[in-house]
Amino acid sequence: MSEVTWSQAEDEVAKAAFMRAYERETNALIQEVNEQTGMITELNQVWRLHDFLSARRHEIDGKYDYRYPVLVFVLARLVKEGWLDLHELDGLEPDKLTKVAALTRM
């Protein structure tokens, strides 16, 4: 994958989609945290919230990696997880779209 080139137009499509997915996922997290904090009545729920945040932070930090050699995999994962619609990647070269679509079915 490290040999794959991205045109400027493709880069713009990918970056916009990437940022949109990030916005959606982090907004969903903000909402979830707001909901969870109001439900806490016991200490073990505090620690469960802490565990949840540790896991989400680690996951989000690792996932949003905008580097060309991994970008098709990253975009496919975002589609698979529902943060992106495949159509939001319209404008990428057909071979990349095919690859993303194939990866989302794995």
Add this chain to the structure above:
Amino acid sequence: MSEVTWSQAEDEVAKAAFMRAYERETNALIQEVNEQTGMITELNQVWRLHDFLSARRHEIDGKYDYRYPVLVFVLARLVKEGWLDLHELDGLEPDKLTKVAALTRM
């Protein structure tokens, strides 16, 4: 300190005070987390909450150490931090009370 002995009566006083401080501190934490409900509007606030919980968890896990060799220090710290009143340790031997009181002034 490892040579200091604790009578059963002293142990009961110390344990009750220790548990009371733990209840107070963890209830305050629960309340503090609950107060954040609805206040989180940005991702960096989520990560700040995570950092806060990491620090509090580490601190609470380390602090509530009910072992005789360190108990006078633990109780003094709880008094100093306001989770215990010195009078709640009435029933301990005078030398221990003196030591706790001295430590809280350090």
